[in-house]
Amino acid sequence: MKTIKKRNYLNFSIILLLLLIIGCKSDKKQNEQIPLEKDETNVIEVITRAMDFQTLDTLKSGWNTFAYKNMSGETHFFIMDKLPSDSITEQDINLHLMPPFDDGMRYLIEGKSDSAMAAFGSIPTWFNDVKRYGGTGLISPGKTAVSTIHLEPGKYMMECYVKAINGEFHTSHGMWKFITVIDESSNTLPIEAEHVVSVSSTEGYVFNSQPKMGKNHFKVNFIDQVPHEHFSGHDVNLIKYDNSANIDSLVHWMNWMNPTGLRTPTPRGFTFLGGVNNCEAGQTGYFEVDLDSGNYLLISETPKADEKGMLKTFTINSN
Ligand SMILES: [Cu+2]
Numbered sequence: 001m002k003t004i005k006k007r008n009y010l011n012f013s014i015i016l017l018l019l020l021i022i023g024c025k026s027d028k029k030q031n032e033q034i035p036l037e038k039d040e041t042n043v044i045e046v047i048t049r050a051m052d053f054q055t056l057d058t059l060k061s062g063w064n065t066f067a068y069k070n071m072s073g074e075t076h077f078f079i080m081d082k083l084p085s086d087s088i089t090e091q092d093i094n095l096h097l098m099p100p101f102d103d104g105m106r107y108l109i110e111g112k113s114d115s116a117m118a119a120f121g122s123i124p125t126w127f128n129d130v131k132r133y134g135g136t137g138l139i140s141p142g143k144t145a146v147s148t149i150h151l152e153p154g155k156y157m158m159e160c161y162v163k164a165i166n167g168e169f170h171t172s173h174g175m176w177k178f179i180t181v182i183d184e185s186s187n188t189l190p191i192e193a194e195h196v197v198s199v200s201s202t203e204g205y206v207f208n209s210q211p212k213m214g215k216n217h218f219k220v221n222f223i224d225q226v227p228h229e230h231f232s233g234h235d236v237n238l239i240k241y242d243n244s245a246n247i248d249s250l251v252h253w254m255n256w257m258n259p260t261g262l263r264t265p266t267p268r269g270f271t272f273l274g275g276v277n278n279c280e281a282g283q284t285g286y287f288e289v290d291l292d293s294g295n296y297l298l299i300s301e302t303p304k305a306d307e308k309g310m311l312k313t314f315t316i317n318s319n
Contacts, residue, residue, distance in 0.1 A: 042188050043146075046158075048072050051173040053158050059179060060186035065148040068274070070139045074162065074264050076170065077138045077237075079277040080149065080179070081157045084129035090178075093157065096124050098172045101161075109167050109259040120231070130157075132225075134285040137237035137275020138162070138301070140266075145274025148190040148286040153183040161256065163263035190286040193219035197236055197298060197312075201226045204309020205236070205298060213316055217288045220276040230257045234300040234310055237275040238287070241295050245269025251311065255303040262301070293318035 046055040046068040055066075070076055104119035133156070134149035159176040161169045195209040195216060200223035218238070225233045239250070249267040256262040266272070275298070276285035293316050300310035 042186070043067050045069065046078060048076055048160075048175075051170055051175045053078060053160075053175065053177045055158070055177070055179075057177075057179060059151060059181050060184050061151050061153045061181050062186040063148055063150050063188045063190050064186055065146065065188065065190070066136065068136045068139060068145040068147070070141055070143055070145070073141050074164070074170075075138050075140050075266050075272050076160045076162055076175070077136050077145070077277055078158050078160055079135035080133040080151065081159060082131040082133050082152065083155045083157060084126050084131075086155045088126065088155065092124070092126075093176065097127060098169070101169055102172050105163070105167060105169065108257060131280055132233065132278040134279045134283070135277035137235065137277060137287065138239070138272035139274050140272040143271070143273060146288045147274060147276055149276070149279070150283065150285075151181045153181050155180055161262070163256065163261075165264045167259065167263060190219075191217060191288070193217040193286055195219070196221065198223055199234055199236060199300065199310065200224045201228075201234065201308070205300075205312050207298060207312050211291055211296070211314060211316060213291060213293060213319065215288060215290050218276075218286065220279075220285045220287070222279040222281055222283050222285075225278065225281040228308075229303045230255050232256070232302070233278040234302045234308075235276060235278045236287075237299050237301060238273045238289055239297050239299060240271040240273060240291075241297060242269045247297070247306075247311075247313075250297075250299065251304070251306050254299060254301045254305055256301075257303070291316055 043065045044056060046053055046066055049071050068078060100119050100122045104116040107116035107119055133151050136145035136147045139145040156179045157176055158179050159171050161171050163169055164173060195211060195218045197218060198206040198221040220236045227233060250270055252258055253261050253267050273289050274287050276287050279285055295315050297311060297313045299305050302310055305311045
């Protein structure tokens with residue numbers, strides 16, 4: 001009898017525990033349906049130590065904040081390329097996509113532009129249907145870029161196509177990774193931004209704000225998106241520069257088709273602090289950055305960014 005009573009008590013306890021667990025779960029489910037303010041625990045870490053991206057293989061859709069730590073010796077970025085098909089394989093990337101880019105770039109470095117265009121002409125046609133969902137701007141060694149972008153469900157290729165010192169793309173050195181974005185919301189919202197940069201092919205950057213010392217939050221509106229002379233679109237990179245910097249050399253460097261463009265080493269006197277990589281027309285991205293006193297600029301990774309109005313400078317004075 002005593003044993004039965006004890007067992008009943010145990011059963012009751014188990015049922016109570018189960019009810020509590022179910023209760024907690026349904027509370028959690030309800031909470032998940034309400035958009036939550038971004039908090040530090042929602043930040044997705046991405047680390048580069050050499051030619052790699054160390055991060056999650058699967059992400060939720062909607063807003064995602066990334067903290068991209070560049071622990072390598074070269075400047076990088078990442079961009080999220082949404083692939084037109086889930087069936088694109090590693091072989092499709094390594095054997096069919098990378099070689100035409102590598103061949104084309106090698107010809108450009110050798111000054112053979114006709115051969116280069118022929119090589120670029122053999123890029124697989126599916127590449128035309130890739131959509132860009134943002135990513136960070138360029139980020140210098142030892143720095144962390146923090147960007148918030150909106151991802152649709154699908155299969156993505158995270159990549160960096162900065163060039164190594166020998167002129168080969170980082171992508172061909174292994175700096176890419178498939179990421180699956182699942183059809184389940186991150187329930188995250190970007191934090192409010194006090195600065196807005198609107199970018200378009202017609203107006204360039206519209207930016208009428210004065211960043212301050214300390215933490216600054218930028219919202220980037222992509223009014224439109226078009227392929228420029230380098231077959232790629234426009235974006236926003238925040239860069240600090242010192243007295244040794246030559247802005248013309250940076251403008252030249254921001255075009256991957258130039259033999260020395262987007263190639264290690266970066267031009268002297270510039271420190272890359274992130275931004276928002278190419279998004280589609282109508283999309284928005286965010287980035288945040290800690291600024292001290294000095295000279296800064298916003299620039300697009302686009303040929304002749306200065307002539308297109310995609311270059312704005314500002315200064316932060318020490319108090
Ligand atoms: Cu890279």
